[in-house]
Amino acid sequence: MNELSMAVLWKQRRFHQNPQLTTGEYIHIISPGIENTHAGADFQHARVRIDGIEWIGAVELHVKSSDWHLHQHDTDKSYENVILHVVWEDNQVIQYEVGNPIPTLCLSKWVDEESTWNNQTNHHLLACHAFFESVPQAAKDNMRNDMIQQRLHGKYEDMRMLVAENKGDWEEAFYISLAKSFGFSLNAEPMLRLARSLPLKLILLYRDRHVGIEAALFGIAGLLDEPIQDEYQFELRREYIHLKKKHAWSDSHLQKSDWKMLRLRPANFPQIRLAQFAEIIRANCALLSLLLEMQEVKTLQQLFEIPLEGYWSNHVQFGKKSAPHHTQLGKSAFQSICINTLIPMLICYSRERSQPQYEEKALRWLDELHGENNQITRYFSSMGMPIKTARDSQACLHWYRNYCEPKKCLQCAVGKAILTPT
Numbered sequence: 001m002n003e004l005s006m007a008v009l010w011k012q013r014r015f016h017q018n019p020q021l022t023t024g025e026y027i028h029i030i031s032p033g034i035e036n037t038h039a040g041a042d043f044q045h046a047r048v049r050i051d052g053i054e055w056i057g058a059v060e061l062h063v064k065s066s067d068w069h070l071h072q073h074d075t076d077k078s079y080e081n082v083i084l085h086v087v088w089e090d091n092q093v094i095q096y097e098v099g100n101p102i103p104t105l106c107l108s109k110w111v112d113e114e115s116t117w118n119n120q121t122n123h124h125l126l127a128c129h130a131f132f133e134s135v136p137q138a139a140k141d142n143m144r145n146d147m148i149q150q151r152l153h154g155k156y157e158d159m160r161m162l163v164a165e166n167k168g169d170w171e172e173a174f175y176i177s178l179a180k181s182f183g184f185s186l187n188a189e190p191m192l193r194l195a196r197s198l199p200l201k202l203i204l205l206y207r208d209r210h211v212g213i214e215a216a217l218f219g220i221a222g223l224l225d226e227p228i229q230d231e232y233q234f235e236l237r238r239e240y241i242h243l244k245k246k247h248a249w250s251d252s253h254l255q256k257s258d259w260k261m262l263r264l265r266p267a268n269f270p271q272i273r274l275a276q277f278a279e280i281i282r283a284n285c286a287l288l289s290l291l292l293e294m295q296e297v298k299t300l301q302q303l304f305e306i307p308l309e310g311y312w313s314n315h316v317q318f319g320k321k322s323a324p325h326h327t328q329l330g331k332s333a334f335q336s337i338c339i340n341t342l343i344p345m346l347i348c349y350s351r352e353r354s355q356p357q358y359e360e361k362a363l364r365w366l367d368e369l370h371g372e373n374n375q376i377t378r379y380f381s382s383m384g385m386p387i388k389t390a391r392d393s394q395a396c397l398h399w400y401r402n403y404c405e406p407k408k409c410l411q412c413a414v415g416k417a418i419l420t421p422t
Contacts, residue, residue: 001063001088001108002063003042003061003062006061006063006086006088006107007035007042007061009107009111010032010043010059010061010086010107011032011035011043011405013029013032014111015107015110015111016110016111016112019105019109019110021050021103021105022090022104022105022106023103023104025050025051025103026050026051027048027049027084027103027105028049028050029046029047029048030047030048030049030054031045031046031047032046032059033046033047033058034185036058040058040078040079040260041058041059041060041078041081041082042058042059042060042061043058043059043060043061044058045057045058046058046059046083046084048083048084050103055083055084056083057081057082057083057084058079058081058082058083059083059084059085059086060073060082060084060085060086061087062085062086062087062088063087063088063089064087064088064089064091064092065085065087065089065091065092065093065094065104066091066092066094068085068092068094068102069092069094074094074097077255077257078257078258078260080096082102083103084102084103084104084105085103085104085105086104086105086107087105087106087107088106088107088108089106089108090104090106125375125379125400125404126379126383126400127404127407127409128409128414128415129383132383132384132414133383133384135414135417139413139416139417140385140413140414142413143399143412143413143414144385144392144395144396144399145395146413147396147398147399147402148391148394148395148398150402151395151397152343152344152347152394154398155340155343155344156344156348156351158344159173159177159344159345159347159348160348160352162176162177163348163352170288170349171200171288172199172200172201173345174287174288174291174341174345175195175200175203175281176192176195176196177340177341177344177345178195178277178287178337179191179192179194179195179277180192180195180340180341181336181337181341182274182276182277182337183270183273184268184273184333184336186260186268187259187260187270187273190221190258190270191273191277193254193258194217194220194221194254197253197254198216198220200281202247203216203281204285207281207282207285210279210282211235211236211239212243213281213282214236214274214275215236215237215239215240215243216240217274217277218236218240218271219236219237219240219243219244219253220249220254221253221254221259221270221274222253222256222258222259223256223259223270223274223318224236224237224240225255225256229317229318229319229320230318230319232311232315232318233318233319261317266316266322267326267333269316269317271312271315271316271317271318272308272316272327275308275312275327276306276308276328276329279306279308280303280304280306280329283306284303288345290303291342291345291346292346292358297338297365297368297369300338300342301334301338304329304337305328305329305334306328307326307327307328308327308328309327312327313327335369335370335372335390338365338369338390339366339369339372339390342362342365343362343365343366346358346359346362346365347359350362363391366389366390366391366394367389367390367391368389369389369390370388370390371387371388371389371390371392371393372387372390372393372394372397373387376396376400377392377393377396380396380399380400403415
């Protein structure tokens, strides 16, 4: 047994559905979470219910529970949000820093030999792999059309709720959603917290002072704490101390440990993403108006391709000088922001203001963007479902995550065609 095989067992829930923790409490897995390929716990945003109480957080997998100390997780603050330790061999009680034991599930006691064998031999993403291509194309096309409608409705609801949370302030909601998108999957949560702690109206007070915007963002982000690495960080920290006193900011901001930084390409470092975000907000203070006015997605993309100059043109972190590199937002990064913020904002604005032209534009942009390239979309493509546009890829991602992964085959048009043939 190894951690990769355990991850498959955990993700696909190939174990008895009424397991108990090592301490005897019953646990129900509501969602195994999202697999994390970067620094931090193995699965993020998992949901479990232990003795009737629901927990949301991270799940860490180890062959032996003692690996927790071997891998030095006990000294890494990014593991403080672990709600469940899944192990194959329970050879040591592992505790939180405060002394309470971390809930532990010994997977070997709840997995039978057949599941373990199938785990080693079956690597198909879909339970219907052997039958998928034989299903009439019309059933698959109908399912894909339903999936994109569900996907877009979900994004619309998320944006509508964000606007409501900000008391109808569309600009503020757009700013918060945009910040979350700039965190991408890895740092979306801290970027969201950052934007909620630093209102757009306050940021725009300093749009004529580049140092002011960066100092506010990096300071609230917890990236200006000592030790100081170089003069530029010192300058930002001095400015942040001034702003903190002026606006009476509390100390309850983010910390450096909240950000994922390991195993990242330089372009994805949170410092670079923050600098890009700061520059785009500074250069386009009426970004929502531009979004509504522009007709071509390629024209809008140019607003997001502002290259960073000065310090960030040869740094990716404070105090670590690097060779000159491309500092503007890449094509795939813009596409992600477009799918997750720009298009949902257009759809939400269109529906809430009864102006259908904006949703029509959003759907046109979705068809103009290239399909996303990842393991799931490649798999669907290999099964005879071509992924040409972002509409195709978004539909298939929603299909897999909401129907295939939780095995809701009886709610899937393809599953019904297989299980109830005419």
